Amino acid sequence: MVKCLIGGDLCSQENWAQLANRLKELQQSAHGPFHIAFLTGQIACAPTADVLELLHSLEIKLYAVSCPTLSPDEVVAYNAVIETLPLKRKGIVSIQNNLTVAFFRESIGDYSNGREDEEISSIVNSVGYRGCDFLFSLGCWPADLYQFLDGADLQAYTQLGLPMGGSREVADFAMTARPRYHFSGAAAFYQRSPYANHPSSSSSSSRYGPSSSTNQPTLYTRFISLANVSESKDKERKWLHALSLVPIIVMKSAEIEEAPPAFTECPYLRVGVATSAGQKRAQPSSALEGDRDQKRFRAAIAESEAVSGADGTFFFGQKGHVGGQQTAGGKGLNLVPPSPTAVTLFVGGLLPESDARDLGRAFGARVRHVRRTPGKRYAFIDLFDHASAAAIIARGQSRPFVLDGRSLVVGWAAAHDAAPGGSGHSAAPTLSDEEKLQQAMNERELVPPTEDSRVLYIGNLPSGADDAALQEALATLCPGLETVQRIAAKNFCFATFVDYAHAMAVVTRSLNERMALQQRPLVIGWARPIDKTLHGRAAQPPFPGCTVVYLGRLPRDATVAHVEALLVDFAVASVRKPDGRDYAFVECADADTAQRLFVHFLDTPVAFPSTATTDAAGAAAAEPPAAQLLSVGWAKGRAAAQHDTAPDCWFCLASPSVRVHLVVSVGDHAYLALPRGGLSPDHVLLCPIDCVPSRLHLSSDARREVLRYLRGLEKFYAQQGHVLLSFERAVRTRHAHSRDHMQIHCVPLLHTQLGLVDRVFAEKAAEHGYTFHELPAGVALEDFVLTAEGGPYQEYFYIELPYEVRDPTTGEPTGVLQRRRFVYLHDPSLSQAAAAAAAADGQSEPRPFLMSLGQEMAAHMLEQPERAFWKNCVLSDEDEAANAERLREAFAPFDPSVAT
Numbered sequence: 001m002v003k004c005l006i007g008g009d010l011c012s013q014e015n016w017a018q019l020a021n022r023l024k025e026l027q028q029s030a031h032g033p034f035h036i037a038f039l040t041g042q043i044a045c046a047p048t049a050d051v052l053e054l055l056h057s058l059e060i061k062l063y064a065v066s067c068p069t070l071s072p073d074e075v076v077a078y079n080a081v082i083e084t085l086p087l088k089r090k091g092i093v094s095i096q097n098n099l100t101v102a103f104f105r106e107s108i109g110d111y112s113n114g115r116e117d118e119e120i121s122s123i124v125n126s127v128g129y130r131g132c133d134f135l136f137s138l139g140c141w142p143a144d145l146y147q148f149l150d151g152a153d154l155q156a157y158t159q160l161g162l163p164m165g166g167s168r169e170v171a172d173f174a175m176t177a178r179p180r181y182h183f184s185g186a187a188a189f190y191q192r193s194p195y196a197n198h199p200s201s202s203s204s205s206s207r208y209g210p211s212s213s214t215n216q217p218t219l220y221t222r223f224i225s226l227a228n229v230s231e232s233k234d235k236e237r238k239w240l241h242a243l244s245l246v247p248i249i250v251m252k253s254a255e256i257e258e259a260p261p262a263f264t265e266c267p268y269l270r271v272g273v274a275t276s277a278g279q280k281r282a283q284p285s286s287a288l289e290g291d292r293d294q295k296r297f298r299a300a301i302a303e304s305e306a307v308s309g310a311d312g313t314f315f316f317g318q319k320g321h322v323g324g325q326q327t328a329g330g331k332g333l334n335l336v337p338p339s340p341t342a343v344t345l346f347v348g349g350l351l352p353e354s355d356a357r358d359l360g361r362a363f364g365a366r367v368r369h370v371r372r373t374p375g376k377r378y379a380f381i382d383l384f385d386h387a388s389a390a391a392i393i394a395r396g397q398s399r400p401f402v403l404d405g406r407s408l409v410v411g412w413a414a415a416h417d418a419a420p421g422g423s424g425h426s427a428a429p430t431l432s433d434e435e436k437l438q439q440a441m442n443e444r445e446l447v448p449p450t451e452d453s454r455v456l457y458i459g460n461l462p463s464g465a466d467d468a469a470l471q472e473a474l475a476t477l478c479p480g481l482e483t484v485q486r487i488a489a490k491n492f493c494f495a496t497f498v499d500y501a502h503a504m505a506v507v508t509r510s511l512n513e514r515m516a517l518q519q520r521p522l523v524i525g526w527a528r529p530i531d532k533t534l535h536g537r538a539a540q541p542p543f544p545g546c547t548v549v550y551l552g553r554l555p556r557d558a559t560v561a562h563v564e565a566l567l568v569d570f571a572v573a574s575v576r577k578p579d580g581r582d583y584a585f586v587e588c589a590d591a592d593t594a595q596r597l598f599v600h601f602l603d604t605p606v607a608f609p610s611t612a613t614t615d616a617a618g619a620a621a622a623e624p625p626a627a628q629l630l631s632v633g634w635a636k637g638r639a640a641a642q643h644d645t646a647p648d649c650w651f652c653l654a655s656p657s658v659r660v661h662l663v664v665s666v667g668d669h670a671y672l673a674l675p676r677g678g679l680s681p682d683h684v685l686l687c688p689i690d691c692v693p694s695r696l697h698l699s700s701d702a703r704r705e706v707l708r709y710l711r712g713l714e715k716f717y718a719q720q721g722h723v724l725l726s727f728e729r730a731v732r733t734r735h736a737h738s739r740d741h742m743q744i745h746c747v748p749l750l751h752t753q754l755g756l757v758d759r760v761f762a763e764k765a766a767e768h769g770y771t772f773h774e775l776p777a778g779v780a781l782e783d784f785v786l787t788a789e790g791g792p793y794q795e796y797f798y799i800e801l802p803y804e805v806r807d808p809t810t811g812e813p814t815g816v817l818q819r820r821r822f823v824y825l826h827d828p829s830l831s832q833a834a835a836a837a838a839a840a841d842g843q844s845e846p847r848p849f850l851m852s853l854g855q856e857m858a859a860h861m862l863e864q865p866e867r868a869f870w871k872n873c874v875l876s877d878e879d880e881a882a883n884a885e886r887l888r889e890a891f892a893p894f895d896p897s898v899a900t
Contacts, residue, residue: 001244002097003034005060006134008226008239009041009185015229016047020054020238027058030335031242035097036785039064039082039183040136041226046074056081059095065103065138092123092132092177098247098762100132102177104170106139119227124176130256131197131219133248135179142171142182145192145223147267153193160188171268174221174687182250189238192223194263217256219248250766255351293751334412335393343368343389348378348409358376362401362408363392380413444525446507454482454503457491459523464668467628473517478506483605485629496603543637547573547594551584551601551877552631552793555608556700560584562608578692580700583786585635585794599631635877636793636827650739652691661881664888667897669702670709674884677870679747679858681883682720686710686744692729693740696782696794706744712719712894713746719894724818725757726862727799727854731826735808747858749802757801760860761822768850770797775821788825797827797853 004507005026010016019039027033034344042772043066047055055062062082070078086093090104123129145165171605174182178197198218227237235500248256334346347359352373359367359381383389392410395401401408440459461470471484472841474495480502486493497503503526509515510524554563560577563584571593577584582786588594650657651673664684665672668874675685687710688702714724725747732740749757765772775784785790805816850856852868867873875883892898 002036002099003032004099004243004245004350005037005185006224006226006241006243007037007039007041007229009228010039010045011228012041013045013048013051015047015081018231018889019056019229019240020047020051022057022221023060024054032154032405034060034242035100035653036061036063036095036134038101038183039066039136040138040183041228042066042139043068044080045374046070046817049077052077052081057686057839063095064100065105065136077898080155081332088116090120090173090421098249100133102132102135102173102179103138104140104173105134120173120176123227124178130251130253131164131178131180131248133245135174135177135182136790137167137170137173137182137184139185140170141166141184141225141859142174142223142268143168144267145172147269148195148264148415149267152839155699157190160190175266178219179221180219181243181247182221183241184223185228188225188350189227192224194220194222195261196259196263197221197264197266197546217253220258220260224786242766246430250762252733252771303821308497308552334414336395337386337390337412338414338571341386342412343383343386344413345379345381345383345389345392346409346411347381349850350377350379350408368600387401419480423519437470437523440523444523446511446525448500450505450828452500453526454500455527456497456503456506457492457523457525457527458495458518460494461486461491461522462520463491477515477517478502480505483627483629484607492523510804525814537545539723541591541595546634547588548635548794549586549588549594549598549601550583550631550635551635552633552786552792553628554582554584554630556580558608566608567597568607569598572597575695578697579781580703583631585696595763598632598634605629631880633792634824636791636795648742649691651687657814659880661877662884664884664891665895665897667701667705667709669705672709672713672895673885674880675743675745675870676880677873678866679855679862679864679873680750682722682887684713684746686713688742691741693732694794694796695740695798696730696785698742708896710744710746712891714889717895720748721751723751723754723802724802725802725858727797727858728849729797729854731795731797731849731851733851745854745858747862749861753861754802754804756863757803758862760857761799761801763851764860766826768853770824771851772799772822772824775823781821781823787827790827791825793825793827797824797826797849798822799857801856 005023007019010019017223023034023037027229039062043064046068064082064084065086067087068078085103086090087103088105090102092100092102094100110611123236145166146154149157167656175197178199197220224241226241226565229239230237232239246255322334351530359370359379368382370382381536384390389412392401393412396408396410401410437460443459444459447619458474467484468721470493471481474484475481478495478497480499481495482498483496484493485496497506507524507526510522515522551563554577556601557576557580559579560575563575563577563586565571567586571589572589573589574583575586586597588597606629607627641797650659652658653666659673659676663671663677665676666689668689670686670688673685673687675683678684686706688698688706690699690702692698692702695703695706710724710726717724728742728744730740730742773784773788775781781798785796800819800821802817802819804813805818806813814866852870856868858866859865
């Protein structure tokens with residue numbers, strides 16, 4: 001999230017002083033600090049030395065569109081503080097914080113218009129151009145800006161004395177550059193209703209040529225004019241505007257295309273001109289329609305955009321606001337807790353599908369409950385304690401929380417927005433047992449999630465009772481009980497009844513009388529939807545014909561034979577159950593069998609044969625295990641081939657295809673080798689000996705050995721003065737007969753290249769359109785991939801980015817290295833749907849996953865982009881063998897396969 005300030009005309013040195021003082025005030029306020037200030041109006045004179053010194057001390061980047069006449073003595077001091085956008089009439093440039101800025105000046109110098117138009121055309125028609133963040137037009141308004149305004153808006157427009165004419169060239173440029181915000185100067189503050197800016201709005205006769213990027217998203221432009229800088233605090237003479245926004249280059253297309261509640265057609269279109277959708281656009285057909293648009297527009301401004309300061313000179317836009325000590329439910333955010341025990345927060349800027357699991361990942365904390373109003377972009381969330389909520393508020397002031405590429409706005413909820421029953425102002429440390437019980441009673445779910453629900457939550461269970469005794473006791477208390485699923489080490493369970501009527505009868509009875517077990521009152525309510533939606537796993541096949549089902553909560557010591565014994569009634573092609581893991585992937589013979597298997601295990605408890613040792617008499621030393629429900633879900637991604645070694649796999653040591661001279665080290669479960677065409681002499685591959693496609697399929701022993709190799713490589717690279725960058729592509733190859741053998745690429749980077757890591761990663765992810773999720777600390781990759789919303793997934797791309805921790809006070813590097821972990825979850829069903837849609841439209845198929853993504857990122861981090869293509873790096877067999885021998889000797893002190 002980038003915080004920006006945009007200012008109007010500077011007509012005198014007094015205006016410079018007013019601007020500097022206002023910027024200082026804002027930088028030191030709760031709204032600041034801001035990253036960038038744009039001086040978008042005319043600048044009549046240079047500031048004094050004192051003003052320049054003050055501006056320089058504010059630690060805010062200043063950009064100017066206009067350039068005043070400067071004496072030779074003033075040039076150096078002015079340019080050291082204020083950067084003027086390129087001195088040409090118009091253009092589109094990238095500036096700091098990944099912002100894209102377009103500018104248009106009424107006249108400047110003798111710069112060739114033909115050359116400018118050619119440069120602009122090449123930018124807007126390039127692959128990946130989606131629009132820009134800002135357009136600043138200096139000294140001129142666009143023509144026809146008033147078009148499509150309704151009666152009330154048009155009257156306000158004319159009463160302000162705003163231009164009815166304007167420049168057609170500026171209008172064409174606005175349609176070509178397609179800004180999210182267009183700023184220009186005027187005698188008064190004015191903000192137009194947002195308008196749709198289609199990718200092909202610019203006509204074929206435009207000076208920039210017809211658009212060749214009709215697949216760009218439609219965005220919505222907000223035009224704002226600012227008054228001259230002054231001491232005025234009149235809202236009608238607003239001269240400083242504030243915005244907090246995510247750069248367009250990192251936004252999702254769905255976010256860019258998200259329409260405001262009210263908007264007009266592009267005012268620069270000629271009435272009756274066809275838009276990109278092929279439909280003719282015109283003005284509203286009636287004043288009534290215009291009135292409705294105006295009401296929706298005003299409601300949108302009130303709800304999601306404007307928060308005006310008391311002095312009328314400052315407000316935030318883009319759905320997230322800061323507003324002093326106001327409450328989150330009104331016009332700003334409250335950063336002061338309403339009570340010492342408050343646990344309820346307001347969160348704004350959400351996507352419709354965001355849930356408690358998403359918010360928990362974004363905040364790095366467990367979220368107790370989420371309350372959302374349908375159709376709204378905000379929610380109230382309850383944390384488990386006040387300290388967790390306060391930590392989120394504190395962190396949000398220095399570093400915005402981001403969810404799905406969208407910055408969140410977080411503040412304390414007002415007392416009346418807190419959850420009923422005390423969750424908004426929890427006093428957990430001082431609650432008595434009776435108060436805790438009453439709180440649980442208040443928070444239980446009394447409304448069935450569906451009309452055929454039959455699963456209840458039963459809490460406050462007595463400790464010590466085994467599962468069989470618990471089920472027997474509950475069956476006596478609750479007629480119609482079918483199964484009980486008790487959560488290990490917890491005092492609650494999920495009880496499944498024979499039908500909805502029996503479950504509802506138990507809930508109703510619990511409201512009329514206190515039901516107890518061993519003299520402990522029970523908390524009884526409906527199991528919330530998350531317990532009925534597979535805990536975020538996919539409830540429907542990800543694509544027609546899907547045959548792979550995920551089974552979880554298996555005994556870790558269960559074997560493939562144990563799992564196959566459960567599946568004797570189903571036609572199963574293969575079972576992948578990694579040793580020591582608690583899950584398996586089951587590939588069925590056909591989609592119908594997969595559907596039957598999925599439905600069967602959704603509600604059928606299973607008991608595995610005991611694997612306990614036997615005594616001398618041969619009798620089982622443990623009681624038969626109780627039956628329990630498995631976790632079940634549809635596995636997204638293509639199934640991995642079932643084989644431990646494959647003769648035609650280039651990475652199986654037993655295969656005749658393997659290049660033995662590249663092998664550096666061989667352990668019990670994994671080995672280290674040089675890749676063909678490595679990025680650098682010490683670039684190595686870490687592979688399991690078994691032919692498995694990813695970490696999801698590693699046995700526990702293999703996983704431990706892989707981690708030992710990674711630790712050894714980390715120490716080896718550190719001795720060489722390098723830092724470890726690692727990535728794994730677990731996306732299936734496209735060729736039907738190809739083998740997918742897991743490979744972790746380990747690449748050494750110089751410390752001086754660490755500054756490139758984050759930027760290259762973000763740019764390449766955006767360039768190729770991949771959305772990455774950052775893994776919270778302590779969460780294993782496998783757990784994240786298997787429990788991600790809509791999963792479990794089988795295919796992914798995983799990367800660990802090294803960075804050097806800096807001192808929070810001085811900003812100096814501390815020498816401590818840490819890693820940020822990111823994963824892209826691959827969903828082939830989306831690719832298939834996109835391919836089908838493209839085929840239906842007669843277009844070429846969408847590009848498949850970029851198999852060389854990791855090499856491309858690493859090559860740019862190494863500042864050798866030409867090495868991204870492995871064939872550019874291939875050595876002779878003799879050179880490869882010599883390099884492997886050198887590395888074998890150098891790595892020996894760190895090699896986990898070498899006995900010490």
